[in-house]
Amino acid sequence: MERLKPIFHLAAVAACLGGRGAKNSRQGLTLTTLENIPETMHFTCGTSTGCNGYAYEIVSDFAKPPSSGAQVRLGEGVVAPNEKAMGLAQKLVDELERDQTITSGYREGKGAHGRDGGDAFDFGHNTNSPRVPREEMEKAYYKVFDPHSSMAIEETGAYHFQVVPGRGGATGFLPGLRDKYGNPVPEF
């Protein structure tokens, strides 16, 4: 699909959301305000389901429309998700075949990589309850991501995925809260 010019994107989204600052709580992508829509992402509507349909497509080099009925929902406060990260998030949701609320965006953090750079996203354990079992999530990660250039980890409150390696080039699904045998390790 040929990409639309950014100004047209924003206009299209504005039309879909009903104006500046409007909230779209329909199924599909949930966006809080127009200010939250980054210029680097390409939203469109009407190509298949229309503005009243359930899905807004993320048009990127990596994204595809939901094929399984599963949908990506971006939580309130999402600010500047990375295009590549969101494309992989959608693929991951497709692979899991269930809705997932995703937290991504730009916020302060440590280092050049991770969620602060929009290179990552989290599947929170609270909003995605019951959480996807670790084994199933690992399997989906290895199917969707390039495990040699990305990183995932199970954290206390969320599954964390990033499209760049971790410290010292760490890649793959890291042990995180598991020991070397894969057994859960209590935090305290």
Place this chain on the structure above:
Amino acid sequence: MNCKIFVVTIFLVGLTCLGETLKLPAGWRVPKDSLFSMEWRNSDSLQYLSTSADLTGDGLRDTVLILEPIDKKGLGLFAFVKDKDSSYKPFNLFDTRIDKRLQEAVKKRKSQDVLLLYPRYYGVRIVLPGKYVTACGKEIYDCSADDSSEVATEKIELRYFGIEFFHYDAGGTRYYFWAPEKKCFVYAWIDD
């Protein structure tokens, strides 16, 4: 008055009734902005805006509050360390208005929107004493401290109760804990 604000206010009034003086720092107030009124906070009686424990190991119960700057959207994280005369010494642990990385994000995006995440999604709760693996130890972040308050070792040991400053349903957690040798609080990133 919003009932959620009411709960925290009652908490402060309670301290006053006990003869204790917890004076809020100038320019800060108990959160009133509707941004703080998020449903997820209802699972805690104090809305994850306040908690208390002995943070310094002196046997006295200290207080932790998330406050709102009067002049701007955002939040500040404060620890009020109790003295034997029942007064409290405030420590400002985090402030969205001056945090270096956060201000860089605002500048880069040319938008204050990123600040809105904090009142909506950040909360506090107590961390038990013990050993914890940091984000550095989990191979997420580099093991280098960005400022004098950051502890960037692979593991940390909390000798006393600590403060978990967390983003609801996501990573980005920091543990703040008392460093007796420095007589101040330090912090470590736990996840991203």
